[in-house]
Amino acid sequence: MTPLRIPLPTHFLAAATWITAMASPAISQDMVGFNYRGESFSIDSTTGLTQLLMRDPNVFFTDTTRMPDGRLLATVRRYKKWTNRTYLGSDLVEVNETTGAITNYLVNDGVVTQGLAPKGTNGQWFIQERSASYWQLCYVGEGILRYPPLPGEITALTLHGGKLYGWSPTAGLITIDETNRTWSDVNPFVGATAAIQFLAVRSDGALFGGGNDLYRIDPATGTTQFVASLGNHDLRGAEFLSAFVQPFGQGCATTANAPSTLTVSGSPRLGQTLTSTSSGHGPSRVGLVILGGSKTQSAFGSLPLILDPLLGTSGCKLHVSMDAMIAGVTSAAGALQTPLAIPQTLPLLQFHLQHAVFEPVQGGMSWSNGVSIQIGR
Numbered sequence: 001m002t003p004l005r006i007p008l009p010t011h012f013l014a015a016a017t018w019i020t021a022m023a024s025p026a027i028s029q030d031m032v033g034f035n036y037r038g039e040s041f042s043i044d045s046t047t048g049l050t051q052l053l054m055r056d057p058n059v060f061f062t063d064t065t066r067m068p069d070g071r072l073l074a075t076v077r078r079y080k081k082w083t084n085r086t087y088l089g090s091d092l093v094e095v096n097e098t099t100g101a102i103t104n105y106l107v108n109d110g111v112v113t114q115g116l117a118p119k120g121t122n123g124q125w126f127i128q129e130r131s132a133s134y135w136q137l138c139y140v141g142e143g144i145l146r147y148p149p150l151p152g153e154i155t156a157l158t159l160h161g162g163k164l165y166g167w168s169p170t171a172g173l174i175t176i177d178e179t180n181r182t183w184s185d186v187n188p189f190v191g192a193t194a195a196i197q198f199l200a201v202r203s204d205g206a207l208f209g210g211g212n213d214l215y216r217i218d219p220a221t222g223t224t225q226f227v228a229s230l231g232n233h234d235l236r237g238a239e240f241l242s243a244f245v246q247p248f249g250q251g252c253a254t255t256a257n258a259p260s261t262l263t264v265s266g267s268p269r270l271g272q273t274l275t276s277t278s279s280g281h282g283p284s285r286v287g288l289v290i291l292g293g294s295k296t297q298s299a300f301g302s303l304p305l306i307l308d309p310l311l312g313t314s315g316c317k318l319h320v321s322m323d324a325m326i327a328g329v330t331s332a333a334g335a336l337q338t339p340l341a342i343p344q345t346l347p348l349l350q351f352h353l354q355h356a357v358f359e360p361v362q363g364g365m366s367w368s369n370g371v372s373i374q375i376g377r
Contacts, residue, residue: 030348030376031200032097033230033238034061034074040100041233045202045240048214048228053100063116063156063198064095064237065124070244072097073106074237075113075126092116092124097241113138115157116237117164119178125164127154137181154183158199160207160219167196167209173222187222194224198237203269203377211235241348243268243376248295249304251368252316255334255359256280262355262368266340269376270348274340278355278368279333287328287336287357292320295352295370304370313363319370320352330357342375350374 031043038056043049059076066072072095090113094104115127119139128136135153154174156167164176171185172192197211207217212232215224245268251260258280266274276289296303298321305318330336336355355368 031238031240032072032100033198033233033235034064034095034100035234036060036062036236037234039233040095041235043214043230043238045208045214045227048230050231050233056102059102060236062090062114062236063126064239065116065118065158066201066239066242067118067124068121070242072239073116073124074102075116076102092126097239114236115154115166117157117159125157125176125178127157127166129153137176155197156199156209158201158207160199160201161205165199165207165219167199168192169195172224173217173219185222186219190222194226196224198235200239202240203243208238210238241374241376244372244374245274246372247369248372249317249319249369251278251355252313252366253361254278254280254357254366255282255361260355260357260366260368262353262371264340264353264371264373268342268373270342270344270346272342274342274373275337276340276353276355276371277335277337278357279335281330281334281336281357281366282359283330283332283334285330285334285336285357285359287330287355289326289328289336289338290320290322290354290356291324291326292352292354293323293349294321295319295372298322307367308363311363311365313361313365313367316363316365316367318354318367320354346375348375348377 031045033041033043038059040053041050042053059078062075064074074093074095076093077090091105092107093102096103113126113128117125119125123139126138128138152168154166154168158165164178166174166176168174169192172190173186174183176183194215195211196209199209201207207219209215209217210230212234213229214227216227217224245264254260260278262278264274264276266272307313307316307318328336328338336357351373353371357366358364359366
């Protein structure tokens with residue numbers, strides 16, 4: 001049998017560069033967007049490149065928001081059939097940011113809504129259309145509370161720096177007083193310089209908005225700067241993907257006769273450092289930090305891949321696609337620990353980690369669980 005030969009970069013930057021080269025262009029897409037045709041897209045906020053995730057013919061998306069706990073919520077208008085558009089009502093829903101699918105229906109109000117932003121931990125502000133010239137700022141929390149009408153249509157809402165912002169088709173960027181529900185024009189001399197149907201805040205505090213195109217918006221002056229075309233998808237809501245670290249799967253036994261458990265500490269954002277750690281191994285043992293661009297497919301077939309028939313191990317699985325590896329040695333206490341410095345220039349990719357250690361167990365190796373990491377700004 002020909003021995004397996006895989007590149008062994010000596011540090012994370014080399015490994016990440018390898019994964020970037022091996023993976024699809026979609027890895028730099030750092031936003032998810034939704035339109036009035038029930039379509040959801042992954043979006044690259046630098047180039048405007050979009051990729052269709054899915055289409056639900058029974059809903060029209062009207063806006064989205066990121067809640068403080070990380071959930072992605074959306075307002076939708078529901079229809080029985082796309083062909084005759086039998087109207088069933090409006091809902092506040094929870095959405096999976098990776099697939100674009102609705103995962104949970106939260107509130108049904110039955111009226112046309114647009115604009116969505118967090119209010120506190122669990123509540124939401126939204127704009128309700130009562131008629132063509134009658135718009136209300138409303139609050140979802142303990143039931144639905146309606147407030148006096150706003151002077152004009154508001155097409156988007158977001159919370160930025162503790163302030164509630166909106167977009168007016170005539171005034172442009174506005175701030176909304178959450179106490180008395182009045183709004184103020186950020187810059188009366190600018191007006192609406194772009195067609196904005198959604199507002200979104202990046203993790204570094206930058207404010208963006210768009211619809212068919214993406215713009216960066218100065219919250220102090222209300223001015224817009226064109227970033228990229230979004231392909232005329234008529235997006236009504238979009239949010240930046242959240243950065244996350246998420247374990248999955250299970251490891252097999254180490255020298256300590258316990259499953260090899262991989263944890264990753266630190267912030268998964270550009271310029272920060274993560275640390276991957278597995279413990280319970282024998283001291284001074286050679287180990288590998290395995291990096292992969294996929295946790296579902298590899299050169300050896302579908303993942304997870306059972307390793308026992310191949311290596312003689314017991315209960316061990318390959319969880320990631322082995323696109324690159326970093327070699328290391330366990331400490332005297334039996335921990336394999338590797339710092340992963342995230343360069344400022346690294347694309348906003350998602351990748352996956354797993355540890356493997358050569359030690360005196362069945363098959364001569366222990367294999368940890370996997371961990372998925374989404375890099376954010």
